[in-house]
Amino acid sequence: MVTSPGASGPVHPELRRVTERIARRSEATRSAYLTRVERWRTRPGRGTRLGCANLAHTTAALPAADKLRVVAERAPHLGVVTAYNDMLSAHQPYEDYPQRIRAAARSLGVTVQVAGGVPAMCDGITQGQPGMELSLFSRDAIAMATAVALSHDVFDGVLLLGVCDKIVPGLLIGALHFGHLPCVFVPAGPMSSGLSNPAKARVREQYAAGKVGRDALLEAESAAYHGPGTCTFYGTANSNQMLLEAMGLHVPGAAFVHPHDGLRHALTDEAVRRVVALARPAAAGGAALPIGRLVDERVIVNAIVALLATGGSTNHLIHWVAVARAAGIAVDWTDFAELSAVVPLLARVYPNGEADVNRFQAAGGPAFVLRELLDAGLMHADVATIAGGEGLRAYARVPMLQGDRLAWSVQPADSGDSGVLRPAARPFSPTGGLQLLQGNLGRSVIKVSAVPADRHVVEAPARVFDSQEALHAAFEAGELDRDVVAVVRFQGPRAAGMPELHKLTPPLAVLQDRGHRVALVTDGRMSGASGKVPAAIHCTPEALDGGPLARLRDGDVIRLDAPAGRLDVLVDPAQWAGRAAAGRSAEAAEEHEHGLGRELFVGMRRAVTSAEEGAITWQ
Numbered sequence: 001m002v003t004s005p006g007a008s009g010p011v012h013p014e015l016r017r018v019t020e021r022i023a024r025r026s027e028a029t030r031s032a033y034l035t036r037v038e039r040w041r042t043r044p045g046r047g048t049r050l051g052c053a054n055l056a057h058t059t060a061a062l063p064a065a066d067k068l069r070v071v072a073e074r075a076p077h078l079g080v081v082t083a084y085n086d087m088l089s090a091h092q093p094y095e096d097y098p099q100r101i102r103a104a105a106r107s108l109g110v111t112v113q114v115a116g117g118v119p120a121m122c123d124g125i126t127q128g129q130p131g132m133e134l135s136l137f138s139r140d141a142i143a144m145a146t147a148v149a150l151s152h153d154v155f156d157g158v159l160l161l162g163v164c165d166k167i168v169p170g171l172l173i174g175a176l177h178f179g180h181l182p183c184v185f186v187p188a189g190p191m192s193s194g195l196s197n198p199a200k201a202r203v204r205e206q207y208a209a210g211k212v213g214r215d216a217l218l219e220a221e222s223a224a225y226h227g228p229g230t231c232t233f234y235g236t237a238n239s240n241q242m243l244l245e246a247m248g249l250h251v252p253g254a255a256f257v258h259p260h261d262g263l264r265h266a267l268t269d270e271a272v273r274r275v276v277a278l279a280r281p282a283a284a285g286g287a288a289l290p291i292g293r294l295v296d297e298r299v300i301v302n303a304i305v306a307l308l309a310t311g312g313s314t315n316h317l318i319h320w321v322a323v324a325r326a327a328g329i330a331v332d333w334t335d336f337a338e339l340s341a342v343v344p345l346l347a348r349v350y351p352n353g354e355a356d357v358n359r360f361q362a363a364g365g366p367a368f369v370l371r372e373l374l375d376a377g378l379m380h381a382d383v384a385t386i387a388g389g390e391g392l393r394a395y396a397r398v399p400m401l402q403g404d405r406l407a408w409s410v411q412p413a414d415s416g417d418s419g420v421l422r423p424a425a426r427p428f429s430p431t432g433g434l435q436l437l438q439g440n441l442g443r444s445v446i447k448v449s450a451v452p453a454d455r456h457v458v459e460a461p462a463r464v465f466d467s468q469e470a471l472h473a474a475f476e477a478g479e480l481d482r483d484v485v486a487v488v489r490f491q492g493p494r495a496a497g498m499p500e501l502h503k504l505t506p507p508l509a510v511l512q513d514r515g516h517r518v519a520l521v522t523d524g525r526m527s528g529a530s531g532k533v534p535a536a537i538h539c540t541p542e543a544l545d546g547g548p549l550a551r552l553r554d555g556d557v558i559r560l561d562a563p564a565g566r567l568d569v570l571v572d573p574a575q576w577a578g579r580a581a582a583g584r585s586a587e588a589a590e591e592h593e594h595g596l597g598r599e600l601f602v603g604m605r606r607a608v609t610s611a612e613e614g615a616i617t618w619q
Contacts, residue, residue, distance in 0.1 A: 012377040014342045015301065018335055022297045026329045033179065033328030037292035040180035046154055047074045058154045066111045076279040078105060079115035079155035081146050081171060083162035088122050090163040090230040090237060093188040093259035097161055097268065104272040116149025118142045120167045123527065124231065128503035130596045136498045137604045139166035139319065140617045146174025157279035158183040159271060163230050168240035169319035176326035179292020182278030184386050185249045186271045187241055189259045191229030193358045197350035200224040201531065205513065208506035229259050232356035234349035236527050239312035245366040245395050246306035247299050248385025252408060253399035256361040266406040267399060274386050289384055295327045298380035302392065304336055305379055308343040308432030309369055311352040311449035314537060315527050317434065322614030333443060333612050337436035337565070343378055344427030345449055348420055351531050352433060352449035355420040363417035371396035371411050376424040437536050439568035440576065441521065441548045443612060444539040448562050451534045456562040458519040458534055460485045464552050466588060468501050475507040483517040485558040489549040490584045491524030492542025493608040493615045496592045497601065500525045508533045519560045521567070523549055536560055536567050538611040550581035
């Protein structure tokens with residue numbers, strides 16, 4: 001159950017209540033998970049567990065000195081699971097990480113092997129393309145690839161190299177299925193600031209309105225995405241990094257240091273030192289902390305609070321449900337909503353502000369946010385982290401180099417930029433950036449932090465589409481130049497792999513800028529970059545499962561009321577109850593099952609759980 005955070009003061013009553021409810025709900029599954037972790041953790045060591053042929057295959061390609069350490073000295077042997085590829089800007093910096101990690105490990109008398117690679121796709125590249133339908137399921141493919149990499153069962157600790165949208169959740173889910181091993185995430189950092197995100201968004205809207213051509217659009221996009229590192233807006237990738245800090249799975253302060261900064265290299269070396277300490281048993285001076293024990297219900301709640309306090313990606317209402325389930329912990333959207341009611345919004349980072357993550361980092365970054373939340377009793381401080389015995393307080397300090405030595409300093413009391421970061425006593429909003437919507441259209445979520453306050457309630461006639469292409473065609477034809485709630489259905493996990501629908505934001509934003517009352521309702525996703533148009537997303541049950549979106553018709557009046565947490569169609573209840581659900585055409589079904597490898601993911605679509613259950617394909 002929940003313990004008090006000691007010197008950090010009392011935990012907020014609602015935080016305590018939600019955490020205790022999650023613990024009660026998860027008692028059986030968490031207990032069974034920890035039993036499995038302990039059984040695997042207490043097995044005989046590698047040297048006696050593996051046969052001679054197993055060990056020979058393991059060490060065949062190692063230098064003689066490393067082979068001696070693995071076989072004779074039985075020193076800790078680390079595995080690296082990497083998402084490196086050089087097409088994704090966020091993962092390109094990982095190219096030389098294995099060499100650096102090997103050098104750091106040898107200086108500590110331990111050995112390292114790259115256990116395997118995992119796929120890493122970019123939603124920015126596949127946005128609006130058929131490949132986007134593989135995106136959500138790539139998370140579970142990454143989890144499975146992580147399991148394949150670690151299935152050789154020769155490692156004492158793991159370094160996980162990944163940053164972007166589905167990659168971090170996938171690596172984390174995979175690692176939690178090897179919960180007996182200590183694991184440390186190693187980020188690579190954001191790219192330097194280019195064209196500002198608001199300026200980029202304006203050009204996108206101008207292009208959608210026909211005011212500029214493709215050349216101007218490509219010039220703007222290339223000025224925004226221009227170098228190695230993560231994209232600089234606060235979407236899913238950078239939300240990942242904030243949540244890993246809040247979970248104590250990074251070296252403190254590692255999230256948002258540029259890939260080519262000397263501090264980044266020192267933080268990577270420190271990650272090796274930390275996983276070695278975690279891999280050594282207490283009798284040998286180590287901490288012996290497996291990831292399955294580190295990630296408990298308090299750590300999951302800390303991650304949710306960090307997401308809410310920074311207005312992070314809506315994708316994590318899916319991904320962190322799945323992450324929690326991988327550790328035997330059951331959370332749902334009600335938990336998110338009840339925490340959001342008491343967690344203040346402390347950050348304004350694009351799309352819920354104009355700053356990018358580099359400006360966020362300069363203003364105080366994760367350390368400022370975590371300190372403020374800890375001081376307000378809105379996080380569990382007494383959790384295990386990879387940083388050692390201080391609990392989460394270690395993450396309220398800022399890393400720096402003193403000569404060639406890594407050190408941490410106390411976070412300044414004040415924000416470096418009050419337009420980007422504010423203290424918990426003076427937040428941008430008294431509640432978090434995400435809201436649960438319920439009503440006769442099912443359950444869905446909305447990212448309110450990016451939406452102007454006068455757009456939190458929209459009531460307008462529906463225009464119903466079965467694809468985003470159909471919506472674009474209607475916009476181009478001038479059919480949406482009015483108050484409208486655009487409904488895009490048959491986009492859920494089972495129907496189409498739940499693609500992100502960012503391509504809808506520019507045309508809908510154009511309509512909103514013309515003074516119309518506009519909203520989007522969909523069983524698809526919009527991620528962390530949903531922008532200023534109110535969007536009720538992740539609608540569940542999805543239309544293909546007979547969810548209520550399948551019963552909507554053009555002209556039905558829909559009311560989206562974010563403050564009240566409601567999403568309803570204003571149709572006579574008897575008429576609504578008797579209305580038949582529309583089916584998806586055979587042609588549409590065929591289209592979503594073929595081309596660009598989608599055939600290989602049909603089994604996942606058949607097995608997948610609902611969005612609120614984490615869109616999981618492995619349970």
